[in-house]
Amino acid sequence: MRTVGLIVEYNPFHNGHLYHLRRSVAVTQADAVVAVMSGNFLQRGEPALAGKRARTEMAMRGGCDLVIELPVSYATHAAEWFAYGAVSMLDATGVVDALCFGSESGEIAALRRIAAVAAHEPAVLKERLAERLRRGQSYPAAYSAALRDCFEAAGDAEAAAFPLEQPNNTLGLHYLIALERLGSPIEPFTIRREKAGYNERTVTDGAIASATALRKLLNEQRHPETIAPYVPASTLAILEREWRAGRAPLGWHAFAGKLFHMLVRADAVELASCRDVGEGLEHRIKQCLPLLPSLDFEQLVDAVKTKRYTRTRLQRAFLSILLGLRKEEALPALLEDGLRYIRVLGFNDKGQALLKRMRDCAKLPVLLGAARPPARFRQLELDAAASAVYALGYDAPAPRDIASDFYEPPVRI
Incomplete structure (x- = not known):
């Protein structure tokens, strides 16, 4: 079958x-x-x-x-x-x-070539990624741009022009990277x-x-x-x-009260122990809480959001706080195995x-x-x-x- x-x-x-x-x-x-x-x-x-x-x-x-x-x-x-x-x-x-x-x-050939390189994280990719992150780019944007730099340097115009910034293309790339890293016999389409x-x-x-x-x-x-x-x-x-x-x-409206309870109860150190909370985000959350017009989740996200802290990143951070997902349980070595x-x-x-x-x-x-x-x-x-x-x-x-x-x-x- x-x-x-x-x-x-x-x-x-x-x-x-x-x-x-x-x-x-x-x-x-x-x-x-x-x-x-x-x-x-x-x-x-x-x-x-x-x-x-x-x-x-x-x-x-x-x-x-x-x-x-x-x-x-x-x-x-x-x-x-x-x-x-x-x-x-x-x-x-x-x-x-x-x-x-x-x-x-809807095209997979160029995406597979990109995945074959990205799966092994060559030094040039890490360097370009680190450079773009230092410039203040978000991780998804920096990652896509770093891959584009690599393929431009290699002369693969099709791969360099592939629109990795589009969300389903991005997920597709990571599915292919996972297949490559696992050595899986599953055929991608x-x-x-x-x-x-x-x-x-x-x-x-x-x-x-x-x-x-x-x-x-x-x-x-x-x-x-x-x-x-x-x-x-x-x-x-x-x-x-x-x-x-x-x-x-x-939706988040159903959990806002529970989240605000945890945000006001926890200190900055406890917030920082949660997955996706870091780089000073715990302090920004604490600073923004008393300035909100009301205890509304959307207003909280709008208040905390910056170029560095995108909406999706903030939602994951707040979800980690709500569910008690800790950094030590999300280390790459643990997730890989x-x-x-x-x-x-x-x-x-x-x-x-x-x-x-x-x-x-x-x-x-x-x-x-x-x-x-x-x-x-x-x-x-x-x-x-x-x-x-x-x-x-x-x-x-x-x-x-x-x-x-x-x-x-x-x-x-």
């Missing part, structure tokens, strides 16, 4: 995702789809619109056969480690033959992203809109029916159910057949049950704690919601 792997957030699963999933199956000639999906908190430092079980069901109704969870330490990290964790997870299943990701370019850009906040098409634009519509109109033209009927039904239950739509298990979020009959194959070929233990995590699975403890925090954002959380990772079995369709 030929299997394609997808790296997803599905926040929420929409018509553009459905197009990508179907095209991925066609392009790779796959018989089955494995998705590695972020849990309740996402790569840009945001809470998910709906919880991971609801989004797993959206994914499976849309055509995924097996959904596994990307641990929160990777799911909420910058592109390099988000990609490394996700690709490592797909590689560890032992059943994934191809990886297909969306990109603005890419599909051009159509009609709606990753961060596009307005709707410009009658059937396809970005997840960012859809969340904006939901926050403005406050009813799931608002996005009906842009999502499959199954997504709309699941979202309506979660909405009625008070489990959606979640940090995966210890494969946590299954959902499967159908075809996914069950994949799980049977994984008994013999998976590189890591496959977790289906709802038992307390073994002590050696620190990442699983962090995931369970993140799920507990997420449940506190519900309208009326129940004690069982807080311990859902220990009680709820995988979604079965």
